[in-house]
Amino acid sequence: xxxxxxxxxxxxxxxxxxxxxxxxxxxxxxxxxxxxxxxxxxxxxxxxxxxxxxxxxxxxxxxxxxxxxxxxxxxxxxxxxxxxxxxxxxxxxxxxxxxxxxxxxxxxxxxxxxxxxxxxxxxxxxxxxxxxxxxxxxxxxxxxxxxxxxxxxxxxxxxxxxxxxxxxxxxxxxxxxxxxxxxxxxxxxxxxxxxxxxxxxxxxxxxxxxxxxxxxxxxxxxxxxxxxxxxxxxxxxxxxxxxxxxxxxxxxxxxxxxxxxxxxxxxxxxxxxxxxxxxxxxxxxxxxxxxxxxxxxxxxxxxxxxxxxxxxxxxxxxxxxxxxxxxxxxxxxxxxxxxxxxxxxxxxxxxx
Amino acid sequence: xxxxxxxxxxxxxxxxxxxxxxxxxxxxxxxxxxxxxxxxxxxxxxxxxxxxxxxxxxxxxxxxxxxxxxxxxxxxxxxxxxxxxxxxxxxxxxxxxxxxxxxxxxxxxxxxxxxxxxxxxxxxxxxxxxxxxxxxxxxxxxxxxxxxxxxxxxxxxxxxxxxxxxxxxxxxxxxxxxxxxxxxxxxxxxxxxxxxxxxxxxxxxxxxxxxxxxxxxxxxxxxxxxxxxxxxxxxxxxxxxxxxxxxxxxxxxxxxxxxxxxxxxxxxxxxxxxxxxxxxxxxxxxxxxxxxxxxxxxxxxxxxxxxxxxxxxxxxxxxxxxxxxxxxxxxxxxxxxxxxxxxxxxxxxxxx
Numbered sequence: 001x002x003x004x005x006x007x008x009x010x011x012x013x014x015x016x017x018x019x020x021x022x023x024x025x026x027x028x029x030x031x032x033x034x035x036x037x038x039x040x041x042x043x044x045x046x047x048x049x050x051x052x053x054x055x056x057x058x059x060x061x062x063x064x065x066x067x068x069x070x071x072x073x074x075x076x077x078x079x080x081x082x083x084x085x086x087x088x089x090x091x092x093x094x095x096x097x098x099x100x101x102x103x104x105x106x107x108x109x110x111x112x113x114x115x116x117x118x119x120x121x122x123x124x125x126x127x128x129x130x131x132x133x134x135x136x137x138x139x140x141x142x143x144x145x146x147x148x149x150x151x152x153x154x155x156x157x158x159x160x161x162x163x164x165x166x167x168x169x170x171x172x173x174x175x176x177x178x179x180x181x182x183x184x185x186x187x188x189x190x191x192x193x194x195x196x197x198x199x200x201x202x203x204x205x206x207x208x209x210x211x212x213x214x215x216x217x218x219x220x221x222x223x224x225x226x227x228x229x230x231x232x233x234x235x236x237x238x239x240x241x242x243x244x245x246x247x248x249x250x251x252x253x254x255x256x257x258x259x260x261x262x263x264x265x266x267x268x269x270x271x272x273x274x275x276x277x278x279x280x281x282x283x284x285x286x287x288x289x290x291x292x293x294x295x296x297x298x299x300x301x302x303x304x305x306x307x308x309x310x311x312x313x314x315x316x317x318x319x320x321x322x323x324x325x326x327x328x329x330x331x332x333x334x335x336x337x338x339x340x341x342x343x344x345x346x347x348x349x350x351x352x
Numbered sequence: 353x354x355x356x357x358x359x360x361x362x363x364x365x366x367x368x369x370x371x372x373x374x375x376x377x378x379x380x381x382x383x384x385x386x387x388x389x390x391x392x393x394x395x396x397x398x399x400x401x402x403x404x405x406x407x408x409x410x411x412x413x414x415x416x417x418x419x420x421x422x423x424x425x426x427x428x429x430x431x432x433x434x435x436x437x438x439x440x441x442x443x444x445x446x447x448x449x450x451x452x453x454x455x456x457x458x459x460x461x462x463x464x465x466x467x468x469x470x471x472x473x474x475x476x477x478x479x480x481x482x483x484x485x486x487x488x489x490x491x492x493x494x495x496x497x498x499x500x501x502x503x504x505x506x507x508x509x510x511x512x513x514x515x516x517x518x519x520x521x522x523x524x525x526x527x528x529x530x531x532x533x534x535x536x537x538x539x540x541x542x543x544x545x546x547x548x549x550x551x552x553x554x555x556x557x558x559x560x561x562x563x564x565x566x567x568x569x570x571x572x573x574x575x576x577x578x579x580x581x582x583x584x585x586x587x588x589x590x591x592x593x594x595x596x597x598x599x600x601x602x603x604x605x606x607x608x609x610x611x612x613x614x615x616x617x618x619x620x621x622x623x624x625x626x627x628x629x630x631x632x633x634x635x636x637x638x639x640x641x642x643x644x645x646x647x648x649x650x651x652x653x654x655x656x657x658x659x660x661x662x663x664x665x666x667x668x669x670x671x672x673x674x675x676x677x678x679x680x681x682x683x684x685x686x687x688x689x690x691x692x693x694x695x696x697x698x699x700x701x702x703x704x
Contacts, residue, residue: 031670073429080494080501084664091669114666115502142432149432150467312436314466317443318383
């Protein structure tokens with residue numbers, strides 16, 4: 001595997017990655033290396049990671065609790081206080097070692113500490129490898145509203161070592177798969193077909209292609225003015241569903257991928273009603289997704305709460321929800337207004 | 353008065369400023385105008401401001417409690433929640449109407465809300481006119497540590513209307529004067545001499561020149577790699593002293609200007625001991641400052657706590673405090689290491 005050159009930083013996949021990381025640290029002469037982990041990545045990933053880091057700099061580990069529920073400003077305050085107490089300064093670097101919560105929150109923490117210190121992303125879940133660790137988005141949730149507070153900020157390097165995937169369970173792998181499906185449907189249908197046919201999947205190749213696509217999209221439109229909005233496909237309704245399960249104390253949370261998988265089925269359905277997206281492709285997407293994920297029936301009594309959460313989507317303007325929909329695979333249309341009844345109908349279609 | 357062109361935005365002083373503001377709002381077609389105030393600026397400045405704003409856009413006022421003690425992340429969370437509840441979206445704009453707390457905190461809040469909305473600064477105190485509202489620094493305190501969390505982010509416009517100064521008391525005016533003294537000592541001794549001689553001071557001219565200097569410095573070095581560090585003159589020890597009074601429940605707080613005025617006397621003293629800064633100029637600075645500010649004697653028993661706070665200064669690297677000192681007026685030296693005893697001696701000199 002080779003290196004993908006993102007806007008201001010490299011994404012390394014090859015076997016020399018750790019050497020490149022050590023070289024970067026030596027070159028930048030950091031004062032202290034902070035490593036942000038959660039209890040899982042500290043137990044399972046840190047012991048694999050640390051022997052590969054060749055440096056004589058001081059290393060300090062900061063652990064936060066795992067889970068989307070902890071991806072908030074209060075956790076950031078804890079990390080900022082920890083870095084402060086451990087003598088962090090402007091020449092410190094923060095290495096994020098974990099899934100999307102760690103990379104999103106860590107990037108935000110680093111970018112705001114003393115008006116910005118360097119950070120390096122080492123994603124350890126499929127989701128963070130293919131999505132969260134590249135593209136310059138950092139952030140945390142505000143209450144249950146996803147990524148409401150954050151910044152565009154680029155890491156100095158991303159290191160993708162797929163051997164960390166041995167440390168995560170199947171449900172996590174499936175969560176990341178949803179983002180690969182999204183790249184397939186919106187940008188490269190070959191990738192979707194590979195997953196749909198599910199024969200001899202080469203995970204490393206899928207990850208590489210996913211990062212390549214995300215990078216192409218982000219390079220063309222870093223600030224999400226137009227093209228980049230395709231990365232939100234499935235996420236508009238998906239985020240609202242994810243937030244709804246997050247705030248419902250008597251329901252188990254969905255993973256991010258499970259929620260946006262539902263979102264993609266619904267948004268394909270909307271596309272078929274409002275645009276010319278073919279009905280048989282809606283069925284194909286639904287079938288593929290239902291074959292991968294345990295089906296979560298959305299209760300009718302919950303539709304109102306989900307619709308309310310939709311109103312906080314970051315793409316909204318003047319209270320109007322803006323969907324990214326599809327004319328066909330690889331052919332999107334931005335800023336689609338969808339009548340409320342059709343959104344509800346799409347959830348009923350998913351349930352059916 | 354004319355307009356100063358900062359890096360990506362104008363700083364308006366002239367009588368057409370409000371028209372320019374209304375034009376900017378119309379041109380950018382904002383969805384909602386949020387105005388951030390505290391209880392003082394809501395009472396005294398908002399009634400002067402709002403008749404000047406010609407717009408048909410929705411206006412929402414968000415009020416926070418005044419005072420440095422509230423310049424923290426918890427207040428930001430309150431503002432983010434308020435903007436969210438009031439339906440803020442990415443096309444919203446935040447106008448900050450207030451002193452340094454409002455402009456620093458408001459810029460940070462705007463820059464992180466949904467990964468960044470526009471903001472416009474309307475400083476209402478002398479300090480925020482000459483310092484906080486220009487230069488792209490935003491941020492809040494972490495505990496008592498000043499501006500520990502923040503970003504470089506530029507407003508869309510700064511509007512300086514000196515008639516707001518009628519709403520602030522003399523102590524606030526003096527607080528801002530300290531920053532003008534700093535520009536004088538480090539960059540333009542004529543400006544210092546005007547204040548020292550204190551004859552027929554034309555406050556509008558002083559403000560204009562101060563902003564002009566700050567803008568020159570920031571344009572040459574936006575990210576504080578070298579030249580911009582002169583703006584920290586007096587602030588290294590000054591911030592530690594300010595933080596110390598902030599955390600001491602049995603002592604009255606100092607204003608920012610009072611604290612950095614002490615810091616400037618002390619750092620001039622250090623400059624005379626470590627560099628060739630003339631002794632008579634140390635005396636001249638001390639005399640000028642003592643003539644303006646009520647003298648606060650620093651107690652010996654407090655020196656240790658102040659020294660501890662110094663260790664968190666943002667310019668520190670590897671635990672080493674870095675001072676900006678002076679060879680002479682308008683002639684600075686960066687990254688000066690100062691022995692602990694000399695820092696203490698400088699505080700004793702100020703006391704004497």
